[in-house]
Amino acid sequence: MSRQASKDTSVELAVRRLLHAAGLRYRVEYPVPGMPRRRIDVAFPRAKVAVLIDGCFWHGCPQHATQPKANADWWRRKLDRNMARDRETTEHLLEAGWTVLRFWEHEAPAEVAVRVAAAVEQRRTERTRGRKE
Template sequence: MSKQVSKDTEAELAVRRLLHAAGLRYRVEYPVPGMPRRRIDVAFTRTKVAVLIDGCFWHGCPQHATHPKANADWWRRKLDRNMARDRETTEHLIAEGWTVLRFWEHEAPGEVAVRVVAAVEQRRTEATRGSRE
C-alpha cells in the first residue's frame, strides 16, 4: 500500500502539462474549503473549477475496477467509503459554487484538457458578464 502513488500520478501530470501548455495556471493539491484532509488535484481558484482525476481501482471505475478476493469484505467497505467520500466532496464543492470535473485515470489526457479549458473559459466568461451587470 505504501508504494501506491496518491498524487502526481502519470494521468495527473499528463493533464497538467497540457493545461500549462494551453496557458492556464492552477493550484495543485489544493485543500477543499471547509473539508479537512481532502484535496483538489487541479484547482482554478479564481474561476472555482475543481479537477479531480480518479484512479480506477480506488474510486470504483465501472469499466476497470477490480475486486480483490483476499479480505474481500474489508476491501468492499474501503472502496465503498472512497466512493461515498467522492460524492460528498463533489456535493460540498458544488454547494460552495465550484464547477467540479471528475475524470478517470484511463481517459485520454488531451480530451480531459479540452474539457477543462472549456469549463475554465466558460466560468471566466460568466464572471466577466456578471461584473458588467
C-alpha cells in the same frame, strides 16, 4: 498500498502539462474549502473549477474496477467509503459554487485538458459578464 501514488500520477502530470502549455495556470493539491484532509488534484480557485482525476481501482470505475479476493469484505468497505467520500466532496464543492470535473485515470489526457480548458473559460466568461451587469 504505500507504493501507490496518491498524487502526481502520470495521468495528472500529463493533464497538467497540457493545461500549462495552453496557458492556463492552476493550483495543485488545493485544499477543499471547509473540508479538512481533502484535496483537489488541479484547482482554478478564481474560476472555482475543481478537477479530480480518480484511479479506477480506488474510486470504483464501472469499466475497470476489480474486486480483491483476499480480505474481500474489508476491501469492499474501504472502496465503498472512498466512493461515498467522493460523492460528499463533489456535493460540498457544488454547494460552494464550484464546477466539479471528475475524470477516470484511463481517460485520454488530451481530451481531459480540452474539457477542463472549456470549463475554465466558461466560468471566467460568466464572472466577467456578472461584473458588467
